[in-house]
Amino acid sequence: MKWKEFGTDIAEGNELRPLKSPSSIFIDNDDDKTIYIVDSENDRIIKWKLNEHYDETLAGGNGKGKQMNQLIYPKDVIIDRENDSFIISDYGNKR
Template sequence: NIPANAKWKQNGVTITGGHGQGDATNQLYHPQGLFVDDDNDQTVVIADWWNHRIIQWTNGDTMNGQVVAGGKGEGNGSNQLNIPTHALIDKETDSLIICDYGNRRVVRWSRRSTL
């Protein structure tokens, strides 16, 4: 619970992005929903709307994120997203649940490597 008389710092700290709009792993282009995992490193997962991808940052790494879903251009293929708006981590299935607005679908995306 947050006390009614809590005082907040007046200046924010950039934790992701901040390098102009674009599609590099240190940039975002119209970020939407985000999810902060309550694991030890507090991974931040962000729906990057116009890059058609989900990108994650590990706490402390402000230089480069990791594309974990989409990022293969706009589309409706099994490896593509179209204007994702939200993402969360489902720990039971070790997957991402993604609201894929442009495709009018919700998809489950495995976090396990397929290599």
């Protein structure tokens, strides 16, 4: 196997909220090469598309909490294209 010599740095997050303790990634090859990053200590899941300069918050990002728009230390994410949904392991909320 031969690796590409150059890559794209996406691990910094955006300028306002850099990644803090990312715990996992999910690479979706079915669409436009999207990477989903679990940013545990920022309590959010971000979505980053190949050749884009900015990420998008997919879930969380509203501070720690128990509301449906909040996460506490998420650990993993799975994208289910067949059912057009995603599954998040929200460790701090035990859900």
